[in-house]
Amino acid sequence: MFVSFFYNLRDRGIPVTPTSFLRLQRALRMGAIRSLNNFYVVARAVLVKSERYFDIYDQVFAYHFEGVELPDFEDIELSEMAKLLLDEWLKNPEGVAAALGVNEEDLKKLTPEELEQYFLDRIKDQTEAHHGGNKWIGTGGTSPVGHSGVHPGGMRVGGVSQNKSATKVALDRRYRDYSQEGPLTQSQMGEALKKLRRMVPAGPLDMVNVDKTIYQTMKNAGEIEIVFDRRLSDRLKIVLLIDNGGWSMDPYIPLVQTLFDYTRNQFKDLKTYFFHNTIYDRVWADAARYRNSELITDFIKRDPETRIVIVGDASMAPYELMNEGGSIYFGERSRKSSIENLQFLSQTFRHCVWLNPASRYEWSGTWTIDQIRKVFPMFELTLDGLDGAVSHLMSRN
Amino acid sequence: MVQDDFYKFRGADKYVLDDELAEIVNVSMALEMPLLLKGEPGTGKTMLAYAIAESLGMPLIILNVKSSMKLVDALYQYDTLTRLNDSRFSDSIRDVSNIEEYIKMGKIGQAFVSDTRTVLLIDEIDKADTDFQDDMLDVLDQMEFDIMEIDKTISAKNRPVIIITSNAKKDLSDPFLGRCNFHHIAFPEEDTMRKIIGVHFPDLGREIMDACIKTFYGLRKLEGIEKKPATRELINWIRALKADPDFKLSLLEQGNVPYLGVLYKKSPDMKVANEAIARNRE
Known part of the structure; x- marks a missing residue:
């Protein structure tokens, strides 16, 4: 039963397992599912394991059980176009109404959602060169848009329905918002950075070591000798180097700020430095890059187990990276080229990563990114990227 | 038995339940599967377990997952220190040679040995690491675990109603998800x-x-x-x-x-x- 439904779900990219499908069959056999509405809810709970897929599920369900068309790419484009048209309508209603050849007053009665749907239908009609007069607003109850419309396929679209059918619910596509990845928030960063810790004993002796206690007690011939240990706590040292200068980083500053905020209250031993574009002889502890500077060569005094995290878009003119004295600042005359400084860092510290707020797809176009990737492993500043970076930082070698 | 149980859950006094969620809870109980709930903080994930317990008249056992938690902590504890103390001072009523007297049940263990069916709420599972999550589901699948110290297997007398909540935006592991029913509680309209x-x-x-x-x-x-x-x-x-x-x-x-x-x-x-x-x- 419903095998094609199962394959439809799989084809649309929902990871549905056969086990869960069999489980659904069991629920059916047990009589736990009484109606299509019930089936909609139960099948989703059993088959779909993330709210990200709920939207696709809704579409497949509507397609499978009511024969509503699955949107292909063309339709997505069309719906984008309808949205644009809606924006346009808000700015210039007369123009849009005239272009569609309808009365402006009729359109004004619709809610924005209805309008969007209406526009979508209009665009579809026009692309299919199919002008059915009975689809225009105001000509009668057969219009698909509006409160008691009858769709040619027999499907209710929009409007307030008393008996909310499952396919209707599916068609609402309530979960559309969940299918997209949102921006990184502080708590998500925390989620990703949680693994970034190294537990070592520290603090007062306040934890009983049972094994040692038993051993010592036996050694004392049964006279109790309780052995205390220090508690394990996180002593990971982290140096965060942030590119905070230049227009090229401007779009990413909120993102970097979030990471920065988070790291500041997460780690006890965290040093943050700033640089512009790439690292020359010095990095600065103040964001203005003016007062407290530190020589990169002094970093050799630090614990080699320190984790180095560099955040920057790694995009600059090639000479800034490769030339001696390549800094774009007059008065900053470095003896070594920046790439040598970067190599120095990566050789001194075993655990370094470079986080790039720019999307992975934009990397290949930039020459300096390629060069820096030869020195540091580079990760995107996204949840997945952070995950990768953290596991690299915590790996043993 | 299924039919009797099936339509039991209808929402409790202080909890407003939407129909979808009620159906999912009922089916999860019928299929004897844990129900994993995700959703924005404040959508009532934790409250649901209270409501189920209240409306079904079952005791509620809450396991608050912590990041440092090991699975065995949730199952049972072997109180070695008390035993050591008893063996030294021998003024307690416990029998020192009987290890079983020093085994205390953890939250999952309590749910297993309870004489009545219980609601077991495993709150904020995402705090623990992946191994914990997978191992825990093994236990919940088989409805039994071993106490190594006394070489005894504890089997569940009654299969508890298991509600698991997660705040994480990240997905849990596939094997974990495979064994749960899933529902995402959207913010109420x-x-x-x-x-x-x-x-x-x-x-x-x-x-x-x-x-x-x-x-x-x-x-x-x-x-x-x-x-x-x-x-x-x-x-x-x-x-x-x-x-x-x-x-x-x-x-x-x-x-x-x-x-x-x-x-x-x-x-x-x-x-x-x-x-x-x-x-x-x-």
């Missing part, structure tokens, strides 16, 4: 919210309710907020408004929002909200 508020404040006037809900959903629409106010904040906010003798309905209608600090817990959010409210008032 205005109508549902009215019911929720009505349950908590039965004597709240209609105008005040309308004004509060309108203001609240208006505030939720603001862009650039990191932690949007949720049901819990709304309830506290209405409580604050009710407690204030100077509060008048006209305040809300003019676009003022008193006690903003009840709704927003982060200072950047507060700033954004303040600016938006100031704009609104003009």
Whole structure:
């Protein structure tokens, strides 16, 4: 039963397992599912394991059980176009109404959602060169848009329905918002950075070591000798180097700020430095890059187990990276080229990563990114990227 | 037995249940599978377990997952120190040679040995690492675990109703998900919210309710907020408004929002909200 439904779900990219499908069959056999509405809810709970897929599920369900068309790419484009048209309508209603050849007053009665749907239908009609007069607003109850419309396929679209059918619910596509990845928030960063810790004993002796206690007690011939240990706590040292200068980083500053905020209250031993574009002889502890500077060569005094995290878009003119004295600042005359400084860092510290707020797809176009990737492993500043970076930082070698 | 059990859950006194969720809870109970709940904080994931326990008249056992937790902590504890102490001073009523007397059940263990069927809430599973999660589901699948120290297998007398909550945006591991039913609790619509508020404040006037809900959903629409106010904040906010003798309905209608600090817990959010409210008032 419903095998094609199962394959439809799989084809649309929902990871549905056969086990869960069999489980659904069991629920059916047990009589736990009484109606299509019930089936909609139960099948989703059993088959779909993330709210990200709920939207696709809704579409497949509507397609499978009511024969509503699955949107292909063309339709997505069309719906984008309808949205644009809606924006346009808000700015210039007369123009849009005239272009569609309808009365402006009729359109004004619709809610924005209805309008969007209406526009979508209009665009579809026009692309299919199919002008059915009975689809225009105001000509009668057969219009698909509006409160008691009858769709040619027999499907209710929009409007307030008393008996909310499952396919209707599916068609609402309530979960559309969940299918997209949102921006990184502080708590998500925390989620990703949680693994970034190294537990070592520290603090007062306040934890009983049972094994040692038993051993010592036996050694004392049964006279109790309780052995205390220090508690394990996180002593990971982290140096965060942030590119905070230049227009090229401007779009990413909120993102970097979030990471920065988070790291500041997460780690006890965290040093943050700033640089512009790439690292020359010095990095600065103040964001203005003016007062407290530190020589990169002094970093050799630090614990080699320190984790180095560099955040920057790694995009600059090639000479800034490769030339001696390549800094774009007059008065900053470095003896070594920046790439040598970067190599120095990566050789001194075993655990370094470079986080790039720019999307992975934009990397290949930039020459300096390629060069820096030869020195540091580079990760995107996204949840997945952070995950990768953290596991690299915590790996043993 | 299935049919008897099946339509039992209908929502408790203080919990407003939507039909979808009720069906999912019922099916999970019938299929004897854990139910994994995700959703924004404040959508009532934890409250659901309380509600199920209340409406089915089962005891509720809560396992609050911590990041440092090991699976065995949730199953049982072997109290070695007490035993050591007893063996040395031999003034207790326990029999030192019987290890079983020093085994204490953890939360999962308690649910297994309970004489009645229980509701087991495993709260915030995402805090623990992946191994913990997978191992725990092994135990919950087989409904038994071994106590190594006394070489004894504890089997569940009654299969508990298992509710698992997760706040994480990240997905849990595939094997884990494969063994659970899943539901995502969306933020309540205005109508549902009215019911929720009505349950908590039965004597709240209609105008005040309308004004509060309108203001609240208006505030939720603001862009650039990191932690949007949720049901819990709304309830506290209405409580604050009710407690204030100077509060008048006209305040809300003019676009003022008193006690903003009840709704927003982060200072950047507060700033954004303040600016938006100031704009609104003009």
